[in-house]
Amino acid sequence: MKVLVTVKRVPDPETTIRVKSDGSGIETDNIKYVINPFDEIALEEALRIKEKLGAGEVVLVSIGDSVVTEQLRTGLAMGADRAILVGCDQDLDSLAVARILAKIVEDEGPQLVLMGKQAIDDDANQAGQMLAALLGWPQATFASEVVLSDDQQAVKVTREVDGGLETIGFALPGIITSDLRLNEPRYASLPGIMKARKKEIKEVAAADLDADMSPRLTINSLEPPTQKEAGKKVETVEELIGLLHDEAKVI
Amino acid sequence: MLTAPTRFFTEDHEIFREQVRNFVTKEVHPHIDQWEEEALFPKSLYQRMGELGFLGIRHPVEYGGSAGDIWMTLVFCEELCRCRALGLPTSVLVHTDMSSTHIARNGTAEQKEKYLRPMITGEAVCAIGVTEPSGGSDVASIRTTAVKDGDSYVINGAKIFITNSVHADVFCVAAKTDKDAQARGISMFIVERDTPGFSLAKKLDKMGCHSSDTGELVFEDVRVPRHNLLGEEGKGFYYIMQNFQDERLIAASMAVSAAQQALEDTLRYTRERQTFGKRVFDHQVISHRLADMATELEAARQLTYYAADVLASGRDCSTEVSMAKLYGCNVANKVAYECVQMHGGYGYMKEFAVERFYRDIRQTTIAGGSAEIMKEIIVKRGLDRDL
Ligand SMILES: Cc1cc2nc3c(=O)[nH]c(=O)nc-3n(C[C@H](O)[C@H](O)[C@H](O)COP(=O)(O)OP(=O)(O)OC[C@H]3O[C@@H](n4cnc5c(N)ncnc54)[C@H](O)[C@@H]3O)c2cc1C
Numbered sequence: 174m175k176v177l178v179t180v181k182r183v184p185d186p187e188t189t190i191r192v193k194s195d196g197s198g199i200e201t202d203n204i205k206y207v208i209n210p211f212d213e214i215a216l217e218e219a220l221r222i223k224e225k226l227g228a229g230e231v232v233l234v235s236i237g238d239s240v241v242t243e244q245l246r247t248g249l250a251m252g253a254d255r256a257i258l259v260g261c262d263q264d265l266d267s268l269a270v271a272r273i274l275a276k277i278v279e280d281e282g283p284q285l286v287l288m289g290k291q292a293i294d295d296d297a298n299q300a301g302q303m304l305a306a307l308l309g310w311p312q313a314t315f316a317s318e319v320v321l322s323d324d325q326q327a328v329k330v331t332r333e334v335d336g337g338l339e340t341i342g343f344a345l346p347g348i349i350t351s352d353l354r355l356n357e358p359r360y361a362s363l364p365g366i367m368k369a370r371k372k373e374i375k376e377v378a379a380a381d382l383d384a385d386m387s388p389r390l391t392i393n394s395l396e397p398p399t400q401k402e403a404g405k406k407v408e409t410v411e412e413l414i415g416l417l418h419d420e421a422k423v424i
Numbered sequence: 425m426l427t428a429p430t431r432f433f434t435e436d437h438e439i440f441r442e443q444v445r446n447f448v449t450k451e452v453h454p455h456i457d458q459w460e461e462e463a464l465f466p467k468s469l470y471q472r473m474g475e476l477g478f479l480g481i482r483h484p485v486e487y488g489g490s491a492g493d494i495w496m497t498l499v500f501c502e503e504l505c506r507c508r509a510l511g512l513p514t515s516v517l518v519h520t521d522m523s524s525t526h527i528a529r530n531g532t533a534e535q536k537e538k539y540l541r542p543m544i545t546g547e548a549v550c551a552i553g554v555t556e557p558s559g560g561s562d563v564a565s566i567r568t569t570a571v572k573d574g575d576s577y578v579i580n581g582a583k584i585f586i587t588n589s590v591h592a593d594v595f596c597v598a599a600k601t602d603k604d605a606q607a608r609g610i611s612m613f614i615v616e617r618d619t620p621g622f623s624l625a626k627k628l629d630k631m632g633c634h635s636s637d638t639g640e641l642v643f644e645d646v647r648v649p650r651h652n653l654l655g656e657e658g659k660g661f662y663y664i665m666q667n668f669q670d671e672r673l674i675a676a677s678m679a680v681s682a683a684q685q686a687l688e689d690t691l692r693y694t695r696e697r698q699t700f701g702k703r704v705f706d707h708q709v710i711s712h713r714l715a716d717m718a719t720e721l722e723a724a725r726q727l728t729y730y731a732a733d734v735l736a737s738g739r740d741c742s743t744e745v746s747m748a749k750l751y752g753c754n755v756a757n758k759v760a761y762e763c764v765q766m767h768g769g770y771g772y773m774k775e776f777a778v779e780r781f782y783r784d785i786r787q788t789t790i791a792g793g794s795a796e797i798m799k800e801i802i803v804k805r806g807l808d809r810d811l
């Protein structure tokens with residue numbers, strides 16, 4: 174079974190993000206980049222499926238300039254078999270990303286596409302859904318459990334929905350996007366890192382894919398969240414009510 | 425804040441750094457206070473590190489290692505030492521780079537199969553026994569003896585300050601096969617823990633590095649088979665000196681990396697704490713001292729990189745490595761003093777990581793070759809020769 178996993182390069186969630194003074198983007202100096210944590214979970218699931226079946230192929234795909242090889246190399250070190258780098262140096266909105274991915278899916282013909290439910294940088298949460306629509310494939314988003322049928326023709330996916338769990342099933346091929354609790358991704362072992370060096374990263378130019386990449390969306394401005402003031406401790410309920418009334422003006 | 429040393433570290437090194445950092449953040453740091461308290465960490469951690477390939481970084485691929493380079497080892501060391509304690513890193517690095525290296529370098533194929541392979545998976549833990557109650561700096565004067573008797577050697581003597589004394593399954597032990605000779609009389613042996621006559625006399629109570637198990641070993645008519653001799657008879661001193669280069673380079677890197685963490689903790693603290701209406705950091709007398717610390721630490725780090733580069737080239741690196749250990753450990757001790765100072769009363773309290781760092785770092789100018797011995801080497805091998 175061939176599983177395609179998408180990998181996006183995003184700022185490390187541990188780094189402090191600073192918005193540029195003109196609001197046009199974020200300061201990128203001194204930022205460390207990692208694989209989007211939800212993509213890492215998707216990759217872990219793909220590796221577990223392959224390990225369980227004892228056969229198959231896990232293929233990574235990332236869109237971006239050459240620096241994303243670092244994230245692809247990390248994914249290969251975790252255990253993916255090969256990777257595709259779609260070279261592109263323009264900013265893409267979710268629809269353009271989905272259109273490029275659709276071309277890659279047509280070319281690769283995977284039975285399953287595993288993606289993160291969202292990327293932690295722009296939190297768009299739509300590439301997976303758009304890709305499913307473009308391909309006309311079934312989709313299960315926010316997966317917290319994935320069970321492949323014995324004949325490998327279908328999956329059952331448990332989703333975390335408001336107030337509980339929902340289990341849905343569909344026949345492959347299809348698309349699954351991962352939620353946080355799907356699994357705990359492994360580290361790349363050192364032998365894995367050494368082996369990754371010899372694995373293929375195929376480069377294709379986005380421009381050659383005949384996908385419509387024209388932007389439908391522009392980012393007008395970014396603003397940092399307002400700074401929260403330090404809290405204070407109060408002695409009595411009366412004091413609290415007084416402050417809520419006079420200072421916070423909420424009652 | 426660690427400046428990016430791109431010249432020596434490739435993408436693979438950085439990917440590995442990320443893995444070790446995650447491991448330390450998730451699997452070491454949350455437990456380190458408890459392990460320091462208990463003065464031991466669970467032996468199962470070795471197996472976990474074995475799975476991740478951390479214990480065979482430079483060891484040969486045939487025995488499960490990764491045949492990586494010295495930079496891979498330095499990445500491991502730098503990140504491990506960010507766990508805000510030096511005990512655990514000392515134990516682990518003694519296993520990987522100060523003891524099992526004797527077997528990797530001078531062991532026979534059978535010895536490597538039997539001992540090195542489980543050391544790489546983490547099933548077996550290794551220790552190195554050189555220092556004796558009568559002295560550690562003067563290695564040539566050790567008193568433990570190994571007398572040939574038929575197909576075996578019989579070892580008698582004692583070893584002290586031996587890291588991994590509790591956890592180790594296998595000890596690489598220096599003993600005199602010719603007790604009338606000095607350096608040329610020393611040979612190295614592999615001694616398994618359960619050999620009759622071998623015992624752990626005492627687990628030692630140290631100033632710092634509590635999570636590392638340090639002990640005193642006694643050998644009473646310990647009979648080891650002849651094939652447990654490491655390399656050739658009489659070459660032990662040479663092997664020890666050879667091993668010292670790795671050991672001391674890593675000791676320098678440990679000191680610098682732990683000091684970097686302490687410096688960063690202190691920057692965070694002084695930028696938050698207010699005195700006299702401004703941040704402690706904003707008193708110029710403080711910020712200038714921080715600038716000095718950062719500068720000296722960077723110089724020390726670059727000196728370890730330089731020494732590593734010489735080591736990697738295969739040239740004699742004893743002068744450069746000794747300089748790196750001398751300078752790095754001295755700077756780290758100075759940084760420790762300042763970090764505690766800048767934390768005020770809190771720096772003296774156990775809840776603050778700098779208090780532990782202050783105790784842990786102290787041994788670095790003593791263990792694995794003291795600052796004085798480093799100077800002796802720099803004088804003899806570096807200065808007193810043709811210019
Ligand atoms: C935490 C820790 C872990 C250790 N782990 C191990 C281990 O795993 N295996 C092992 O074999 N050993 C280990 N050691 C021992 C360590 O290597 C020795 O402590 C070190 O070599 C110094 O030897 P010594 O303690 O006998 O001091 P001594 O040799 O007695 O030296 C005492 C003092 O005299 C100075 N001095 C000695 N000779 C000279 C000279 N010629 N000129 C000027 N000054 C001199 C020394 O620098 C030192 O300041 C460990 C030590 C510590 C503290």
Ligand SMILES: Cc1cc2nc3c(=O)[nH]c(=O)nc-3n(C[C@H](O)[C@H](O)[C@H](O)COP(=O)(O)OP(=O)(O)OC[C@H]3O[C@@H](n4cnc5c(N)ncnc54)[C@H](O)[C@@H]3O)c2cc1C
Binds near residue numbers: 699700707769
């Ligand atoms: C063992 C111990 C016992 C103690 N016992 C008592 C006690 O019995 N009673 C009591 O009241 N207190 C006691 N203390 C508290 C002690 O007096 C304070 O720790 C000390 O005054 C420093 O204050 P601080 O810890 O708040 O550090 P801070 O005032 O926060 O100072 C932090 C750092 O900033 C430096 N700094 C601060 N201001 C300036 C400046 N203007 N310019 C340059 N540098 C500056 C300080 O020198 C220090 O290095 C004790 C402390 C200890 C460690």
